Amino acid sequence: MKVTQGVTLMADQTSANAYWAANIRIITISLVVWFVCSFGLGIILRPALSGISVGGADLGFWFAQNGSIYVFLILIFAYARRMNKLDREFGVEE
Template sequence: MSDRTSSNAYWQANLRIIYICIAIWAVVSYGFAILLRPLLASIPIGGTDLGFWFAQQGSILIYIVLIFWYTARMNKLDAEHGVDE
């Protein structure tokens, strides 16, 4: 019984991490790069406006950071639940 509870807790925590990653991805991809682009156009960064920067450069950098964060968080979660390598 405790094994099943532990398994459920692991997968609930795993899904929570995935939902956070998807939310960040959606905000960056659709929010900053598409929907908020006109509002961000007035903020200069690196010779261009912030909306264009998010669409071209910023989103990629955030995705890379998101990958490393996900990896670190999943390794920690695996260790907490005893399923690490």
């Protein structure tokens, strides 16, 4: 009895670590997108992209004033969706 409990605990621990590692991977990818759309396209790359226009604005300007916000939105909903799936895969959903 004692032994099986130990095994279950260890299995739980391995599964918990795998779940957390998967979560960290999703977070990292999401944060790269978060950085690129705001700091990247909106600020750092703006001078380099000044030739590309979105309507009457240049691409960097549009990302700084509107575009990055749309990307943030998509990002949060995508993360929530992906995590719900991950929760079910690892059987840790509520």
